[in-house]
Amino acid sequence: MNDLLRISDVTRAEFIELLDLAAKAKADPGFVRASADGRSVAVIFEKPSLRTRFSVEAALARIGAHPIGAYDREVGLGQRESLHDAGHVLSRYVDAIVMRTFAHSRCEELADAASVPVINALSDEHHPLQALADVMTIAEACCDGDINALAHVKVAYIGDGNNVARSLIDAADLLGFELVLACPIGHEPSVKALVLTDPIEAVADSDVVYTDVWTSMGQEDEAAARARTFEPYRITPELMSRAKRDAIFLHCLPAHRGEEVDAAVIDGPASRVFDQAENRLHTTLAVFLKLLGSA
Numbered sequence: 097m098n099d100l101l102r103i104s105d106v107t108r109a110e111f112i113e114l115l116d117l118a119a120k121a122k123a124d125p126g127f128v129r130a131s132a133d134g135r136s137v138a139v140i141f142e143k144p145s146l147r148t149r150f151s152v153e154a155a156l157a158r159i160g161a162h163p164i165g166a167y168d169r170e171v172g173l174g175q176r177e178s179l180h181d182a183g184h185v186l187s188r189y190v191d192a193i194v195m196r197t198f199a200h201s202r203c204e205e206l207a208d209a210a211s212v213p214v215i216n217a218l219s220d221e222h223h224p225l226q227a228l229a230d231v232m233t234i235a236e237a238c239c240d241g242d243i244n245a246l247a248h249v250k251v252a253y254i255g256d257g258n259n260v261a262r263s264l265i266d267a268a269d270l271l272g273f274e275l276v277l278a279c280p281i282g283h284e285p286s287v288k289a290l291v292l293t294d295p296i297e298a299v300a301d302s303d304v305v306y307t308d309v310w311t312s313m314g315q316e317d318e319a320a321a322r323a324r325t326f327e328p329y330r331i332t333p334e335l336m337s338r339a340k341r342d343a344i345f346l347h348c349l350p351a352h353r354g355e356e357v358d359a360a361v362i363d364g365p366a367s368r369v370f371d372q373a374e375n376r377l378h379t380t381l382a383v384f385l386k387l388l389g390s391a
């Protein structure tokens with residue numbers, strides 16, 4: 097594992113090792129203290145963020161490493177300076193680079209030039225850090241943390257076949273849980289997966305119901321049209337009642353109550369969204385421990 101640009105950059109064994117490390121870090125925050133003392137990580141965000149930015153910086157603080165952040169157009173990657181040159185230069189200063197951007201090819205271009213690990217903190221196509229936390233949350237809620245038991249879990253992803261959906265599909269391929277999607281025609285993920293159009297059919301017998309925003313960052317011009325198209329894909333209490341009786345609800349957040357999910361679901365007893373958000377910290381910390389060579 098040199099970079100983490102997408103879930104397919106890790107093997108099944110590495111994914112499980114990361115989950116194992118994350119579980120240890122969650123159970124005992126002391127076990128990682130100062131393990132990356134004196135290391136620096138460049139943190140470049142070209143889109144807004146709450147969870148990713150703060151979990152990255154908090155994870156680095158826990159292991160004694162230092163984030164050097166640049167936000168919005170501060171660096172001007174690809175404008176003021178090529179990604180190629182920036183990758184080379186940053187590699188002379190820092191031990192890893194975290195980047196949130198638009199086209200996935202921007203992460204790849206940076207990683208090609210960089211001699212230090214590059215971590216994709218969300219691109220238009222992939223969100224691998226999210227998928228790690230998603231699987232940790234599913235394992236905790238549905239199989240007492242036993243990764244091998246994931247083979248018996250069914251996840252239904254309802255909504256847009258976006259970056260979050262693609263990384264979840266990659267995780268399902270690696271770990272063997274069942275994943276069924278329901279997406280409007282024209283909004284299916286551009287990768288091989290079982291995709292239905294009917295959300296009721298997709299959630300039948302599922303242990304987990306997952307959704308994300310209908311309009312991702314960078315698609316704001318399409319928001320009104322998307323709100324119409326995705327209307328039948330809202331997660332309502334009625335839709336949840338078609339899943340297993342003890343099914344949980346997940347959402348990577350940020351969420352929009354009354355759009356992709358009803359308040360009664362996200363604020364109700366089935367919701368695990370804040371455990372899922374917390375697990376972003378533990379799984380990201382595990383990624384740093386592996387990539388900085390501290391684990």
Ligand code: CP
Pocket residue numbers: 144145146147148149218226348349350
């Ligand atoms: N889930 C997630 O990545 O949230 P942010 O966009 O706030 O980082």
Ligand code: NVA
Pocket residue numbers: 218258259260308309311312313348349350
């Ligand atoms: N699909 C969303 C995820 C946000 C965490 C987006 O890209 O905006």
